[in-house]
Each structure stands twice: as structure tokens, then as C-alpha cells.
Amino acid sequence: MSERRTVRIDVGGMTCANCAATIEDAVADLDGVGEISANYATDEATVEYDPERVSLAEVFEAVESAGYDPIAETATVGITGMTCANCSATIEDAVGDLPGVVRVDANYATDEATVRYAPSATTREDVYDAIEAAGYEPIREDGAGGADGTDDGDGQSAADAARDAELARQRRLTLFGAALSAPLLAMLAFELFAPGTLPEEIPGTGLHIGWVAFALATPVQVLLGREFYENSYTALVVNRRANMDVLIALGSTTAYGYSVIALLGVLPQAGLYFDTAALILVFITLGNYLEARSKSQAGEAIRSLLELEADTATLVEDDGTEREVPIDEVAVGDRLKVRPGERVPTDGVVREGESAVDESMVTGESVPVGKGPGDEVIGSTVNENGVLVIEATKVGEETAIQQIVERVKEAQSRQPDIQRVADRISAYFVPAVIVNALLWGTVWFFAPETLAGVVSALPLWGLAAGGPAAVGVTEFAVLVFASAVLIACPCALGLATPAATMVGTSIGAQHGVLFEGGDVLERVRDTDAVVFDKTGTLTRGEMTLTDAVPVSPAADGAVSAAEEEEADRGDEADEGGDATESLLAAAATAENGSEHPIAEAVVAGARERGVEPGDLDVLQNVSGKGIRARTEHGTVVVGKPALLREEDVDPEPAMETMRELESAGKTAMLVAVDGELLGVLAVADEVRESAVAAVEALRERGIAVHMITGDNERTARAVAERVGIDPERVRAGVLPEDKADAVESIQADGSRAMMVGDGVNDAPALASAFVGVAIGSGTDVAIEAADVTLMRSDPADVVKAINVSEGTLAKVKQNLFWALGYNTAMIPLASLGLLQPVLAAAAMAFSSVSVLANSMAFRSYDPDERYRLLGRFR
Structure with missing residues (x-):
């Protein structure tokens, strides 16, 4: 128990x-x-x-599902000393055993661990100590090297400084080992190609020439091999888990130890393999150096984003004077001047001036965006021409650029489900390799002639250096053991998924698509249905009042907008004008207390027509139906026919006009005051230009496209027809609380639906969907509930997200194929004696570097290219 x-x-x-x-x-x-x-x-x-x-994570989820907020902190800790996927698993186990740790993800590709923990039970220092106890070095927040981007004083984070220091150390070790191994390699060449050229003894000493090789190989064994021995001890004794260091230590020690025993004369006529022992460590260290360099390049996209941040800002004082201040002294509410060519120092709102701003580095939008008073600007973007005065709204870690970086880091720490397969293989891989090496070494020792008779028929037998007949049974068995141990590479397997995921999430960020995690990146590809919210997603969400049609008391019907404009300028026209003015005044006064886009459109439209809203006493929102308000005009009801019927108002006199407006793709609403129907108002929302192309591209992929909206059936169908969505896949009149049910009904047949929305009322639906996508102009609540955020608020970026997902998963599969294929092909060759230990070590190092190189090649991937060639997007 x-x-x-x-x-x-x-x-x-x-x-x-x-x-x-x-x-x-x-x-x-x-x-x-x-x-x-x-x-x-x-x-x-x-x-x-x-x-x-x-798990504690399940406890936290239970508290959250009950509607409460369990307090947790998230720390990203840089780690040095990880050498394979088994190291990641060891760290996860060590930190996961701490009380209060909810979740821990250690990523070998990024050399980081992301830990979510309850601060009441665990501290960050406890996390550091657990990592150290497991045999690895956490990059602390203090001067010894702080994680989480802490600046060390020269503009470089401690994590980056530690990464650079590790890179420099690996380079020094490689050069040192290469310098001492070069003479050993020369001696080997003489022995192979000019036998007898080298003397058997060191002139004037009487010592065997092998002592020269010993003198050159021993410093390599001590200095380059030290970390492999230390890591092996920690893995086996402390963590009771074998990792890649164990394989390297076994292989190099076997060659070196056997050579020392032979040199001392214990094994007469035995060969010396000091060159092999040294070159094994040099090749592996070189591979580690190239691997560390590739990892650094993979994270370049994130560092380049941070480098875009401005260092200073021009602060405008209350008296109009200006002074330059460091960016970390800017506070919310400060007014900042941004001149042409300068970077916007922080997120804010334009208060003065007009200009075009290049937002490509944040949103991926290649065309500069016009900005004027009231428009939002994003920190780190570039002001193109005019002078802007902005008011800072978010500073420090709250800015969009910092949030993007944190989102991408979190995404890189959460791996796709396919990684679990690789992790399970890696957990058993090293012990299986050691058992395999012992087995074949033993078989070659006890049955050399039988096995050689079978293997000698293979075309690669020449690589076996003549087999046991040429070097001796014991020596050949030792060589087979060393080769079989060295050829296996769990590193390549451990890097296959995280390396590709790291590049894929960075590509997404560069193109304005933020994934919540690598697991989300994988799910996006598997969606077979996309469900769009209408307002603010397929449409711009910028409502405009288009019609104000009062009910005609003379006729049992409504006066259309066209009839109103063509009316005579007599008393009848005056009465119609008065009726329109009364309609607008009542509706604008009631809507003036609401922040809903429709309400804002009504108020703005009334003012454009010279009608100012009056005094509002009480406002009540009726979810999905409209509003009730007590105003200076009386009790005003604005909304759907159902709401008016609840107020005992007959909507029939205006229904025909309402149907006409809705058929034109407008959103119509009825207005009544004190139980009397006044007329109909209509607002329209422009369909986004890219919505048609997005729907077409999704349908070409065989993805079913749906639309859910709280708007009426006729308006919904008009918009659906315009963008190309089949009428049978349109759900109209859906109340906010029912949107999640609508998504679940779409998924009831096994479909994996992606919900795309922007509002607070979309949050439950985003959470219910297989993948939730929030457009960047949406609310914070929607973005928090979503798995993917589209920074450009462009529905076409849904296709871009799918492209990035497909490209990344294809790269993951390529990496896994090469990693598994390499081991599948090479382990049998080594076990059958067809591969020398030096070649095995070189191949092992190359396998990890090749997987990283394949992932780095993915950086040039353009998720827009397919559609740009078709002339659809930009």
C-alpha cells in the first residue's frame, strides 16, 4: 500500500x-x-x-469544476546536465514527488522544466533542491543563474547565459579531446596503412609504444569521461534508472580498461584500443556540442521576439515636457510619445496623432495597420510615419509580447501524445541495450566459429576486422559488447518530438497563431469539423445602425426605410420624422447603459442622426433576447419578438418589415415603450473578407464547416450563404448558455470539432470543443478558455493553424522514423560484429544531430504559402 x-x-x-x-x-x-x-x-x-x-492535478481540477480557484504558481526552470529523454523522466519523477506539485513537464529539447505547484505546500527552492538531488543543475533565479529570463545585468537572461556557458564548455572539451586524439588517429592510420612503420618501443626507454597511446588517451578519459561517469553514478545509484550516460561510460571504459589490461601484459598478444576509447568520447562530446548549438538555434525565435522590446520610452509629463525613461519605469496610465521609426514601447491606446504601425512581428500581418485616437497599439511594433501619443495600458509581463513568449514556452513544455510512445520506449531502451550487448558478447565468446561462419556470408563482414580469427575470441567479444552498447541512441528518440514541437510552436507565434501546448498542436490536425461563431468571427463585430423604421399608426403595418425617404414634406412627413426620432431616442437611451456591440451601434447611429440619448435609471439584460430599461421615456424594451410578447406587446405589425431586413443579412430588433410598439431597428455587421476563402479552404480539406449564432435564422442564413456554409449546418437563435450544448451535439457522432469564437458567451463552447480557438480581438475570458489564439482576428488563420499542426506532426513522424530506423538497423549490425566501436560512437552522435538538423530545416516552413500561390490570402 x-x-x-x-x-x-x-x-x-x-x-x-x-x-x-x-x-x-x-x-x-x-x-x-x-x-x-x-x-x-x-x-x-x-x-x-x-x-x-x-493525482494532485485531479484534486485541483475537482476544486476548479466546483467553481473555485485553487491557488497555484508556475515556474519555468532552466536545467543543465540533461543528456536524454530518460533524464527528463527522472526530473519529472523527482520534482513530482514533492508535496504540492500539481504538474511537471521536463523538456530535454529546451533544457527546461515547467512546474505548477501549490505555494502553500512547495516553494521554488524546493523545486531547485529536488532537481539537484536528482543529479542535475537548476539555473536559479539568483546570481548563480536565474531561470525565467532573469536579467544578469548585461541584457542577457541567466538561462541564456547558462546555455552559452554550457556551449562554450562543450566546445572546449571537444577541442581538447581532438587535440590529444589526433596523434592517436595518426598512429592508427600508420598501423592500418603502413604496418611496421611505428617502432614497437619508445626509443631510449625500453617501454612499449602503447604507453604513448596511454598517455594521450588517459587525460581524455578523465576530463571528457568525467561527466559521463558522474551522471552514470547518479542515474544508477541515486535515481536507479539507466540513461544514455551509462551506455557511453560502459563503451568507452570497456575499450580503455581492456587496453590497460593488455598493456600491463595480463592478456598477451591482445590489441590496444586507446584510440577507440578516446575517439568515442570525442565523437560523443562533439555530438553534444552540436546538439546544444542546435537547441540554441531552435529557441532563437523566442529570443528574437524578446529582443524586439524597446529599451526606453519618451514620457510626456502633465506639463507637456518630455523625458526619456527606461522601459521598466513606465507605469499604466503614463502618456508616451512614439516618433516615426520608433518601436511602440508598451501596449496602449492612441490618444493623439495618426500613423500606420507595422505589427508583423507580433501578429504576422504583413501590411501596416492604420492607427488613430482610440485605437489599441501593441508593444514592440514599429511606428511607420506619423507621431503618436499613447496611454500605456499594460506594462512589464502583462504586455502582449511577453504573453506571447510565455504562451510559446508553455506550449513547448507540453508535448503531443505521440511523445508518450517515445517516452515509454526510452524507459526500457537502455536496460534492453545493455542486456543485448551482454548477450551477443557472451555468444561471440562461447560460439565464435559457429557465429562467424554464419555472419561471414554477409556483405559487411569486412568491417568486422577479420572477426575473432584475426583478433582473438576474447578481444572480439569485447569489441562486440562495446559496439552494441555505443550504437544505441535514446537521445535521437528523445529529441524527435520536442525538437519539432519547439520549432512548430515558434512558427505559429511568428505567424500570429499561439498554441496552448504541444498536445493542442497535435489535436488541431485531427479536427474534422470547424464551428464558427458569427458575430466578431466571420463578421467584423463592428455593428452599424442601418435602418430605423417606425410602425405606422395609420396602416396596420410598418413604414419601410425607402418609403420614409420618399415621403412628401408635409405634415405626414413631419409625423414620420417625429416617429423615427422617438423610436431612436427611446432605443438609444435604453442601450446607452450596455457595452454590447449592437447597443453601441444603436447609440452611435442615433447620434449620427442628431438624436442624443436621455437619462437611464435601470437596465436589465435578458440573456439572448434583449434588454429592459427604465428611462425618462418610460419602460423601454428592445429585442426579439419573444421578449416583447413576455411584456404583452404584440410584435405582428412590424414582423413583415423585420423579415425583410433579416433577409438582407441584417440584425433586426423591435422597440416598445410602456407596452406600445414603436418600430424596428436594424444593424449590420460586415463579413470579413477572408471568411469566404477560409471556409472554401476548409471544405476543400473535407472539413465540415458549421456556424452557431444567437442571431435570427434569416440573418444567419444570409451570412452563411455569403461565406459558403451549407444551410443545414447553421444553428441560429442559440442562447449563450446553449452554445456549449450545440458544440457537443455536433460532436455527438464522433466528430472532433474546432470551435472558433471571440466573446465571453463563447467561452463554455470553446472549452467543450475538441479544440477551442479564440480570435485575438476577443475577450480575455474567451482567450483563457481557448486552446489556440489567433492574434490577427482573421478566420483564415484557422487554416494556417491546421497547416502548422500538420507540418509539425509530419516532422515529428520523420524524426521518429529516422530515430527508430537508425536503431533498428544499427543495433543488429553491432551485435553481429559488423561495426567497430569508433564507428558506432560516431554514428550515435550523428543520429541526434541529424534529428535536430531535420527539425531546424522546418524553420523555413511557411503555413501561408499554399494559399498565397492560389491567390487567396494577401
């Missing part, structure tokens, strides 16, 4: 004792939870649980 744990969790959102009881009930339902006590007075919960049956 496993040891039970007790953890204390701070919980936000509790307002009464009933909240505590709700949390207790939600957590107690989990299998494996013993005692649970939630305290409203202290805003905390104490949970006793069995970690073998329930």
Missing part, C-alpha cells in the same frame, strides 16, 4: 460556509481521497490522498 499524502491548498472564491461544503463534496468524490477539510475562514483546504490512486 502506498504512503498517503496530506497537502494544504489555498483556495480563492469562497464566500460562505456553503462554499467550503461544496469543495469538500467535490473533492471527496474522487477515488483515493481520504479526508478533506475546507475552511472558509482561512480560504484553504487540507486534503489527504493516495498518490497511487489520485
